[in-house]
Structures are given as C-alpha cells and as structure tokens.
Amino acid sequence: MADSRLRELERRARSGDPQAEAEQLLARVRSGTLSRERLELAAYLGHPPARVAHGDSIFGAGAEAGIVDLEAWVRGLDHRQAGRWPLAPLRAALAATRAALPASPCCPNHDDISGENFAAGCPSWPMTEAAIADAERCLAGEALTDRLPASAHGMTMHSAGYHLAEALWDFQCGHTRGSPNQTTCAWFEVERCAELAGEQVVRDAIRTELVSWALGGSP
Numbered sequence: 370m371a372d373s374r375l376r377e378l379e380r381r382a383r384s385g386d387p388q389a390e391a392e393q394l395l396a397r398v399r400s401g402t403l404s405r406e407r408l409e410l411a412a413y414l415g416h417p418p419a420r421v422a423h424g425d426s427i428f429g430a431g432a433e434a435g436i437v438d439l440e441a442w443v444r445g446l447d448h449r450q451a452g453r454w455p456l457a458p459l460r461a462a463l464a465a466t467r468a469a470l471p472a473s474p475c476c477p478n479h480d481d482i483s484g485e486n487f488a489a490g491c492p493s494w495p496m497t498e499a500a501i502a503d504a505e506r507c508l509a510g511e512a513l514t515d516r517l518p519a520s521a522h523g524m525t526m527h528s529a530g531y532h533l534a535e536a537l538w539d540f541q542c543g544h545t546r547g548s549p550n551q552t553t554c555a556w557f558e559v560e561r562c563a564e565l566a567g568e569q570v571v572r573d574a575i576r577t578e579l580v581s582w583a584l585g586g587s588p
Contacts, residue, residue: 378392378393378396379393387417387418387421388418388421390417390418390421391418391419391421391422392422393418394408394411394418394419394422394584395422398422403584406453406454407583407584408422408423408583408584409423409453410446410453410454410457410579410583411579411580411583411584413445413446414575414576414579414580414583415576416576416580416583416584419580419583419584439559439560439563439568439571439572440556440560442572443458443461443552443555443556443559443575444458444552444556446458446461446552446555446579447547447549447552455547456508456540456547456551457547457579458536458547458551458552458555458556459504459507459508459533459536459537459540459547459551459555460508460578460579460582461555461559461575461578461579462504462532462533462536462554462555462558462559463501463504463505463508463533463578464571464574464575464577464578464579465558465559465562465563465571465574465575466497466500466501466504466529466530466533466558466562467501467574467578468562468566468570468571468573468574468575469529469561469562469563469565469566469570469571470497470501470529471566472565472566472567472570496528496530496534497528497529497530498530499530500530500531500533500534500537501530501533503534503537504533504536504537507537507540526561527561529558529561529562529565530558531558531561532554532555532557532558532561533554533555533558535554535557536550536551536554536555536558539551539554559571559575
C-alpha cells in the first residue's frame with residue numbers, strides 16, 4: 370500500500386471512520402503484523418471495524434446485534450478447541466475479576482464492609498488479589514511455581530477470584546494452551562463477577578481487555 374494511501378487511512382481511522390479502521394486491519398493482516406485469528410477474535414467480541422474487516426456472518430444474527438447469552442459468549446472463546454485463541458477464556462476471567470473487585474463486599478472501598486458480608490468476603494480478599502497477580506504473570510509468560518488450588522488458600526466458591534485461581538491451577542498442571550476445564554472455570558468466574566458487578570459491566574470489561582490484546586502487538 371502506498372504511503373500516501375496509508376496516511377489517508379490513518380487520518381480517516383483517527384476520525385472514527387469504521388471502514389477506514391477495517392481497511393487498516395486488513396492491511397495489517399496482509400503485512401503479517403496482525404494474524405487472521407486475532408482479527409477473528411476481535412470480530413467475535415463485537416469490535417465494529419473488525420467485523421467489517423472479517424466480512425462474514427459466522428457469528429450469527431444475535432452476535433451481530435450484540436445480543437448473545439453471556440455463558441455462550443464466554444464459552445465461545447474456547448473456539449472449537451482448535452487453539453486459535455489460546456487462553457482467551459482465562460483472559461476473560463481475569464478481566465471479569467478485575468471489574469468485579471470494586472463491587473465485592475470485601476473491597477476496602479465498598480460501601481458495606483460490616484456484618485455478615487464482611488465476615489464472608491474479606492478473609493479471601495488478599496487471595497483474590499493474589500489470583501489476579503498470578504493470572505497477569507501467567508499471561509505474561511512467567512512460570513507459576515507455587516500455584517495451589519483456590520481451596521488450599523481458604524477461598525470460598527463465592528469469592529471473586531476463586532474460579533480464576535482454579536483455572537490457573539489447571540494451567541499449572543500442564544494445560545498451557547487452554548482446556549475444557551479452564552473454560553468452565555472461566556465461565557464460573559465470569560458468572561460470579563456478573564452477579565457482583567452486573568452483566569454489562571463485566572461484558573464491557575471482557576470486550577475491552579480482549580480486543581486490546583487481540584489487536585495489539587502482545588503475544
């Protein structure tokens with residue numbers, strides 16, 4: 370693509386022209402700086418220029434309209450066990466846990482940290498933060514040499530981060546490119562976080578996190 374054409378695309382994309390953004394994405398695919406699989410993931414997540422660039426309707430009318438069951442949406446990140454979107458469900462669980470923390474009864478900034486909610490939630494708060502930190506390390510390519518099941522740390526199934534920690538345990542057991550169990554753990558984590566923070570908050574957090582990863586330059 371000529372430099373003048375590329376600059377014009379960049380100008381139009383910055384102005385919010387989705388067609389120009391779509392053309393930019395396709396140019397990146399052609400140049401090898403963006404894989405077709407990452408473009409497909411962004412389209413699946415509902416990124417409008419990626420949908421235009423992808424150019425087909427494999428996700429169905431409901432997904433095109435942004436109306437799809439949350440569980441089906443999260444489990445769909447496990448893209449037919451083909452390894453096309455490695456660890457996308459784990460990334461979704463991490464995004465959901467981060468989004469739910471401010472709404473958790475054990476959050477230090479939560480409006481109500483007294484009584485039963487405090488007793489039930491707060492003992493696991495440090496472990497929720499630890500699960501987030503471990504997930505970030507894992508997805509950055511660091512080895513987790515000391516990961517244990519969530520229950521070993523005294524977390525409960527009602528804690529934000531419990532199922533994220535369980536997914537990390539599965540990862541540490543050798544399933545480093547995902548597994549059905551990781552996807553199920555990821556869904557349980559997203560489900561719990563949606564109960565805490567609201568489905569739209571969690572859905573938006575997942576979409577923002579994964580689109581940024583898919584269209585960025587990170588491995």
